[in-house]
Amino acid sequence: xxxxxxxxEDLVTTALLGTERRPPSVPSHGREAPVALLxxxxxxxxxxxxxxxxxxxxxxxxxxxxxxxxxxxxxxxxRLSMLLTARPGTGGGGRRGTAPDLVELLPQWLSLxxxxxxxxxxxxxxxxxxxxxxxxxxxPAVISFAGPRALWLAGLNPEWRxxxxxxxxxxxxxxxxDPERSRQLWEEGLFAERVALLTALRGQDPAxxxxxxxxxxxxxxxxxxxxxxxxxxxxxxxxxxPFLERALADRSRNVRATAAELxxxxxxxxxxxxxxxxxxxxxxxxxxxxxxxxxxEAPHACDAEMERDGVVAKAPNxxxxxxxxxxxxxxAAPLATWSERLGxxxxxxxxxxxxxxxxxxxxxxAWCRAAVRQGDAxxxxxxLGSPSAPEAAGPGAVGPAQRAKLLTTLGAVERAxxxxxxxxxxxxxxxxxxxxVCAVPWSAPLGRAVVxxxxxxxxxxxxPWSFSGVMGLAERCLDPAEAARLAPLxxxxxxxxxxxxxxxxxxxxAFQRLESTLRLRATMAExxxxx
Amino acid sequence: xxxxxxxxxxxxxxxKLAASGPWSGTGGDDEGAVWGLCKGSGSTPYRTxxxxxxxxxxxxxxxxxxxxxxxxxxxxxxxxxxGDQAAVPGGQESPDWVxxxxxxxxxxxxxxETAAAGGGAVDAEAARxxxxxxxxxxDAGAGExxxxxxxxxxxxxxxxxxxxxxxxxxxxxxxVDAQAPGLAARVRELGAIPGSGPGWxxxxxEECALLHTLVQGWLHRERLxxxxxxxxxxxxxxxxxxxxxxxxxxxxxxxxxDTSDARLTTRRIWVHGEETGRTALLLSYGAAGRAxxxxxxxxxxxxxxxxxxxxxxxxxxxxxxQFASPAPSSLRPAGLSAAEAAALYGDALRDDPxxxxxxxxxxxxxxxxxxxxxxxxDTAGQALPVTASAASGTGFWRLVSLSGGxxxxxxxxxxxxxxxxxxxxxxAPGDPVRVR
Numbered sequence: 008x009x010x011x012x013x014x015x016e017d018l019v020t021t022a023l024l025g026t027e028r029r030p031p032s033v034p035s036h037g038r039e040a041p042v043a044l045l046x047x048x049x050x051x052x053x054x055x056x057x058x059x060x061x062x063x064x065x066x067x068x069x070x071x072x073x074x075x076x077x078x079x080x081x082x083x084x085x086r087l088s089m090l091l092t093a094r095p096g097t098g099g100g101g102r103r104g105t106a107p108d109l110v111e112l113l114p115q116w117l118s119l120x121x122x123x124x125x126x127x128x129x130x131x132x133x134x135x136x137x138x139x140x141x142x143x144x145x146x147p148a149v150i151s152f153a154g155p156r157a158l159w160l161a162g163l164n165p166e167w168r169x170x171x172x173x174x175x176x177x178x179x180x181x182x183x184x185d186p187e188r189s190r191q192l193w194e195e196g197l198f199a200e201r202v203a204l205l206t207a208l209r210g211q212d213p214a215x216x217x218x219x220x221x222x223x224x225x226x227x228x229x230x231x232x233x234x235x236x237x238x239x240x241x242x243x244x245x246x247x248x249p250f251l252e253r254a255l256a257d258r259s260r261n262v263r264a265t266a267a268e269l270x271x272x273x274x275x276x277x278x279x280x281x282x283x284x285x286x287x288x289x290x291x292x293x294x295x296x297x298x299x300x301x302x303x304e305a306p307h308a309c310d311a312e313m314e315r316d317g318v319v320a321k322a323p324n325x326x327x328x329x330x331x332x333x334x335x336x337x338x339a340a341p342l343a344t345w346s347e348r349l350g351x352x353x354x355x356x357x358x359x360x361x362x363x364x365x366x367x368x369x370x371x372x373a374w375c376r377a378a379v380r381q382g383d384a385x386x387x388x389x390x391l392g393s394p395s396a397p398e399a400a401g402p403g404a405v406g407p408a409q410r411a412k413l414l415t416t417l418g419a420v421e422r423a424x425x426x427x428x429x430x431x432x433x434x435x436x437x438x439x440x441x442x443x444v445c446a447v448p449w450s451a452p453l454g455r456a457v458v459x460x461x462x463x464x465x466x467x468x469x470x471p472w473s474f475s476g477v478m479g480l481a482e483r484c485l486d487p488a489e490a491a492r493l494a495p496l497x498x499x500x501x502x503x504x505x506x507x508x509x510x511x512x513x514x515x516x517a518f519q520r521l522e523s524t525l526r527l528r529a530t531m532a533e534x535x536x537x538x
Numbered sequence: 539x540x541x542x543x544x545x546x547x548x549x550x551x552x553x554k555l556a557a558s559g560p561w562s563g564t565g566g567d568d569e570g571a572v573w574g575l576c577k578g579s580g581s582t583p584y585r586t587x588x589x590x591x592x593x594x595x596x597x598x599x600x601x602x603x604x605x606x607x608x609x610x611x612x613x614x615x616x617x618x619x620x621g622d623q624a625a626v627p628g629g630q631e632s633p634d635w636v637x638x639x640x641x642x643x644x645x646x647x648x649x650x651e652t653a654a655a656g657g658g659a660v661d662a663e664a665a666r667x668x669x670x671x672x673x674x675x676x677d678a679g680a681g682e683x684x685x686x687x688x689x690x691x692x693x694x695x696x697x698x699x700x701x702x703x704x705x706x707x708x709x710x711x712x713x714v715d716a717q718a719p720g721l722a723a724r725v726r727e728l729g730a731i732p733g734s735g736p737g738w739x740x741x742x743x744e745e746c747a748l749l750h751t752l753v754q755g756w757l758h759r760e761r762l763x764x765x766x767x768x769x770x771x772x773x774x775x776x777x778x779x780x781x782x783x784x785x786x787x788x789x790x791x792x793x794x795x796d797t798s799d800a801r802l803t804t805r806r807i808w809v810h811g812e813e814t815g816r817t818a819l820l821l822s823y824g825a826a827g828r829a830x831x832x833x834x835x836x837x838x839x840x841x842x843x844x845x846x847x848x849x850x851x852x853x854x855x856x857x858x859x860q861f862a863s864p865a866p867s868s869l870r871p872a873g874l875s876a877a878e879a880a881a882l883y884g885d886a887l888r889d890d891p892x893x894x895x896x897x898x899x900x901x902x903x904x905x906x907x908x909x910x911x912x913x914x915x916d917t918a919g920q921a922l923p924v925t926a927s928a929a930s931g932t933g934f935w936r937l938v939s940l941s942g943g944x945x946x947x948x949x950x951x952x953x954x955x956x957x958x959x960x961x962x963x964x965x966a967p968g969d970p971v972r973v974r
Contacts, residue, residue, distance in 0.1 A: 022743045025694025041691035048747035053891050056954045057884035061876035061922055064915030065908035071942030104554035129942060129964070130971045133935035160939050163907060497559065519559040 015055070018048050071159035076126035083120065083534040084128050090116055091134040105516050107524035111483055113138065114145060115528065119535055121152040132157045136167045146173055172199050186215070193219050198231060206238045213242035217250060229259035236265050243269060248276050255315055267317020271339035272380050278316055279341050285313065286340035289333055290370070292349045293363065301349065303366035305329035306336065330369050337373035342386050345374075354389035375405055379412045387413040394428035411440040419446040427456040435460045439476045448486040457481055458489065461518075462496060470510050471517040482521055487529035493522040555614025564618070565630035572619050572626060573636045576611045578602065586611040587636050588619075589643065596833075599639050607828050672717050676774060679716020680753045683709065683725070687750050695742050699732040720775030724749050748892055768848040769890050780856035782846030787811035789818070789842055790869050791834045792897070792949045793960035795974050798826065805830035808897050808949070808960070809844075809855075810871045817871075817897045818844055818855040832857065836961055837970045839867035849890070853897070870963050870970075873901030873947050876920040883952055895953030902945035905938045914957055917945060925956040928974065937962050937973035948973070 013021075013032040021031045026040040033047045079087065093109030120127075127135060132153055139149035150157065150173050158174050161167035192204050209216040220235055227235065236254065239247055247269070254266035255278070270278035285306070293302045306313075309320040309332050317339065322331035342354070349357050362370055371390065378386040390405060391413050405413070414422045426441045427450070435457070445453060457477065464474055471478065499515040555561075555576065562583065564574035570590040575583040588608075589597040598608035619626040632640065686709055690698060698705070706729025713722035728749070731742045755762060755770040762770065772778055789809035796805045807820040822830035834840065841862045844855040874882065879898045886896045903914035906921065912929045913921035928934055928950075937959050940946060950959040959973045 019739055019743055022691055022746075023694055023696045023739050025697070026692050028694065039688060041688040042750075044691055045687065045747045045750040048743050049751040049891075052744040052747055053887060057887045059880050059884065059954060061880050061916075061920035062913065064919045064921035065906050065913060067904055067906055067915060068943045070944055105557040105559045106554040129939045130936045132939040133932060137932075156939065156942050159942065160935070163938060164935065516559065519557055523557050 013047065015051050018044065018051065022048070068163065072155040074126045074154045074156055076124055076154065079120065079125045079128060080534060080536055083125070083531075083536075084131075086531055086534055087116065087120070087128070087131055088134075091131060091138060105519040105523060107482070107520065107527045108479075111479070112524070112528065112531070114148060115483060116531055117145065117148040117152050119532060121148055123535055125152075125535070127153050127157070129156055132160055136161060136164075136170060140166065140169060146170075150174055172197065173203075189219065193223070198234075202234055202238060205235060206241075209238055209242050213244060214246055216242075217247055221250060229262065232257070232259060232262050233265060236262060236269070239269060243273060245273065245276070248273060252277065255317065263315075264317050264319070267339065268380070271317070272382075274341055274343075274381070279339065281312075281316055282336055282339040283341055283344040286333075286336040287344060287348050289336060290345075290348065292360075294350075298361060299350065301360050301362045301366075301370070303333065303362065303364065303370060305333040305366075330366075334369055334373045334376075337370065338376040338380065340377065342374070342377050342381055342383050354386045358389045358392075371405065372409070375409050375413060378416060379409075382416050384416045384418075387416040391425065394425045395432035407437050407440045411444045414441065414444050420450065422446070423450040423453040427453040430456040430460050435464060435474055435477050439480070442477065442480050442484070445484070447484045449484050451486065451489075454485050454489045455492075457485065458492060458496075465496075465500075465510075465514045468507055468510060470507055471514050478517055478521065482524040485521070485525060487525045487532070490522050490525035490529065493518055493525070497522055551610035552613025552617060555610055556617030561615070561618060561625070563633070564615070564626040565632070566619065566626055566628040567630055567632050568628070569640075571632060571636065571640055572615060573632065574615050574618075574626065576602075576614065578611075584611050585635055586615050587639055588612050588616055589640060597643060672776075675716050676718045676721075676756065676776075679713050679718050679721065680756050680774075682712060682716075683721060684750065684753050684757075687746055687753075690746065695739055695746075698742065699738075702732075703729045705729070718775045720773050721749075721753070722775070724752070752892055765849075765889070769892075772847065772849040773890075773892050778848050780845040780847045780854075780858070782848070782852060782855070784843040784845050784858055785811065785814060785816070785855075786841075786843045786861075787813045787816075788839045788867070789844065790839045790867050790871065791836050791864070792817070792871065792899075792970075793836055793972070793974070794834055795960065795972075796830070801826055803828070803830055805832065807832065807834050809834070809840075812839065812867075812869055815872075817853070818846075819853045819897070820844075820855060820857055834864060836972055837866065838864035839869065840864040868967070870947060871899045871949065873899040875901060875918055876903070876914070876916040876922045877918070879922060879952050879957075883954075893953070894955070895951035895958070897949070898952045899947060899949045900957075901947060903948055904943060904945050905934075905941050914948065914959070922952060923956040925958050928956075928958040931974060933972060933974045934959065936971055940964055940971055940973070 017032060021029050021044060026044055031040055031044040031047070033043045035043045038046070078084075090109050090113045093113075135149050135153050136157060139146045146169065150170055153170075157167075158170060161170040161174075189204060189208060193201055196204065205216055205220060208219065217239065220239070224232070239251075251266045251270050251273075255263055255270075257263050257266065267278060270276045271282060273279065289304055289306060291302050291304075293300045306329060309318055309328070313332070313336075314320055318332060318335045320328075320332075322328040345357055346352055346354070349360065352360070358371070358374070361367075374386065375390050377383070378390055391410060392405075414425065417425065423445050426438070426445055429441060430438050430453075438457075438460075442449075442457070448454075449457070458481075461474065461477070461481070465471070496518040497515055500511045560577045562575045562577070564572075566572040571587060572590065573585070573587045576586055577583045584600055584602040586601075586609075587599040589599075596608075598612040600609045600611045602609055602611055604610065615626070706725055710722045710725040710729070713719070713725055724745070728742065728745055731738050731745060734741065752770065752773055755766070756774050759767045759770055768778075789811055792808040792810050794805065794807045796803050798804065803824040803826065805822040805824070807822070808817060809820060810817050820832060820834075822832035824830035840860055842860040843858040845858045846852040847854040847856065879900060882898055883893075883896045886893050900914060900916065900922075903916050903922075905924070906913050906915045908921075911926070912924040912934070914924060915921040924934070937946070937948065940962050944965055946965060947963040948959050949961045950957050952958075961970045962973045963970050
């Protein structure tokens with residue numbers, strides 16, 4: 008029998024070609040050739056399947072490092088899997104229903120859980136990594152919360168390589184401790200790893216970071232030089248001045264501009280003094296009339312020295328070049344220059360001074376940029392002015408974007424109070440960017456101002472999606488304790504004559520969503536236990 | 539709760555209705571019914587009722603025109619009820635419109651039980667004739683299939699690649715006409731093999747040969763042992779009913795997963811008896827777009843009576859009677875080594891040569907990457923390959939993550955294609971994790 012049994016390969020070949028072309032080597036015993044072939048193949052298939060044996064195991068992967076953090080409370084673990092399986096809502100300005108948008112709550116949950124030092128449940132790591140793959144804004148929180156096992160996992164799946172790259176920087180959290188390793192990584196690492204290393208080292212030992220950067224500076228590509236230079240922003244000191252002065256002669260215009268910007272933010276740097284001298288010649292106080300008045304004489308030329316100090320000679324389309332140069336000089340000059348130059352006044356008094364010949368807009372805008380760059384709260388306060396003043400919402404020199412930047416120089420409480428007063432006076436139409444710079448959760452006065460303004464907007468008869476940006480922010484930033492105050496607003500009001508048709512129902516829906524989101528946030532925080 | 543939703547859109551719509559805003563007149567009684575009025579786009583609110591009296595088969599009723607089942611209103615009501623006890627107060631007297639439907643439903647259920655008990659021998663003679671007619675049609679279909687297989691082998695499998703899917707679809711349709719759905723399904727699977735990548739001729743020959751044996755088995759069924767004949771009958775697609783003796787036990791739910799094609803959603807639920815140590819398969823079907831009725835979450839155990847369907851191995855059971863709602867259980871089934879699992883499959887093939895997989899729990903295995911594929915390695919250094927389709931699913935990474943390179947107990951299906959992990963238990967005490 009065995010002598011005539013054909014091999015499996017032989018059967019497959021015959022089956023592929025067909026028994027007409029290649030008669031099977033199986034004895035037919037009176038059967039048709041294809042039937043004999045099928046019978047034999049069935050027998051062999053069964054024999055093969057029944058005889059399957061386990062393989063020799065390959066080398067085991069190295070075990071995942073231990074995670075010493077405590078596990079999540081069970082309710083929080085269930086919440087996490089709900090947040091991870093949620094799909095984005097319809098988004099945009101349309102109707103969004105009354106249920107909370109879970110996708111928007113994931114970042115908050117992650118930072119809360121990570122802040123409380125919990126370990127992520129291992130079975131959620133794939134979904135966490137997938138979420139971070141699609142949303143770069145989630146990556147830092149996910150990588151921190153997901154912990155060492157997620158990095159172990161990412162090493163096995165190329166789609167999650169981003170986690171290894173991002174964590175490479177974190178792993179270099181103590182680069183100062185091992186200069187040899189830092190040097191090696193700096194010379195051989197990928198761009199992202201090098202940026203992370205430089206940033207981490209800069210946080211610990213600014214001088215060492217500068218030395219590392221200088222060692223390879225001349226061989227770096229222009230785009231890379233720009234990014235590396237940017238990481239000097241933190242821990243900036245006079246120690247960096249010589250290097251930055253040299254960078255003013257860089258081949259790349261962007262690198263030169265960044266070096267100049269950094270130097271101008273360094274009080275007492277040679278560049279800022281040069282800029283102060285230039286700016287001072289352009290702006291003076293005229294006491295000849297009754298009231299003192301600021302007179303501006305914009306520069307007549309942009310010489311090579313000015314260009315070397317980062318002044319861009321060519322004005323954008325539609326701007327006069329003299330006012331363009333003036334703006335750059337004033338922006339880069341230390342603000343302390345002005346109280347000296349303009350008669351010993353405080354910032355408030357200087358901002359209040361009349362400016363001759365329509366230069367006020369240009370001058371004040373430049374002062375705003377200088378206050379932001381130099382982080383000068385006193386000047387920022389003066390330039391912001393009173394939040395309830397009518398011009399605060401007007402189109403003047405200080406637009407909403409500029410105001411938001413000025414606010415960042417103030418402390419959290421002062422910032423929130425200013426925005427609250429602004430909203431109470433002017434409503435929400437210009438408030439979105441301002442709200443974006445306020446600390447989360449919003450302070451009580453700010454939260455109340457927003458809710459009251461929403462209530463007024465509803466009574467005014469507009470549709471809620473005109474405010475969907477602020478609504479979305481409120482869902483994420485309003486203090487959950489405010490939920491109770493929202494209850495009266497969730498009812499559908501009777502339709503008044505001046506309101507848009509159906510707006511009442513939409514408003515009620517929007518307030519219900521706001522309320523339910525706040526309650527959910529409170530529940531989420533409770534599930535994660537005390538801080 | 540959301541597992542009940544027929545599709546993702548309903549799940550989303552249901553979640554949106556899980557706030558108290560659109561609801562009024564909500565309540566629940568002590569027998570597991572929950573009701574409420576949901577304000578929709580029209581002037582009359584929709585009347586929504588959910589009956590959870592029988593936890594294994596929740597029932598839904600809603601006056602909305604949606605053809606989805608359950609509709610978003612029922613889902614929303616359930617979510618509201620489970621999320622906020624105050625929003626749906628329990629212990630209420632049900633309003634008339636609720637009572638009417640519940641009474642009708644509970645009466646129907648009773649009638650069904652009486653009918654099942656008394657109406658067995660109504661017309662045995664007619665049933666026998668029907669079965670004979672059906673067998674004759676299958677005979678004809680089987681003969682035709684046998685000729686087509688022979689033709690295929692005569693002209694060569696290489697031709698099957700060019701002929702494409704249409705050839706198989708047509709043959710499958712003929713098998714449906716011949717009332718042999720089991721043969722039809724196997725023929726359709728043959729059609730997918732030529733496009734399944736390298737090595738397809740081997741797989742096509744294997745499956746053709748086994749199909750040939752099945753057809754031969756059917757045509758000579760009176761010469762087979764009773765058990766094997768029953769297996770052949772069920773593989774061909776004869777309808778059967780669970781006639782095995784009732785087995786009462788606490789059944790631990792090992793795994794539940796759905797597969798679906800254009801026509802049907804099939805839910806497979808593996809349960810494991812605490813006392814009997816038996817592993818049983820419960821099947822539940824839903825038309826396309828509907829979730830199958832039976833839902834048993836992994837890790838719960840239910841005190842119930844099951845009864846086996848005929849056929850070798852007797853893996854498929856029916857849920858006859860449930861004595862209590864499913865309750866959490868910390869029991870874990872005992873596991874095997876890789877070699878024991880392989881032997882288990884080999885033994886099972888002796889009773890049912892057409893068996894693709896057997897359910898098996900592996901005692902302590904580590905997922906190991908090897909040459910672009912994965913294997914599960916046991917503590918003796920032996921490993922079973924993970925099927926390609928399982929390794930490419932998202933659930934598989936949950937298994938890898940849960941393991942972290944350390945051995946785990948894993949339940950799954952093992953067969954000639956490899957191991958498909960379904961559920962894993964963490965090394966420390968804890969709930970089982972779905973890994974498919």
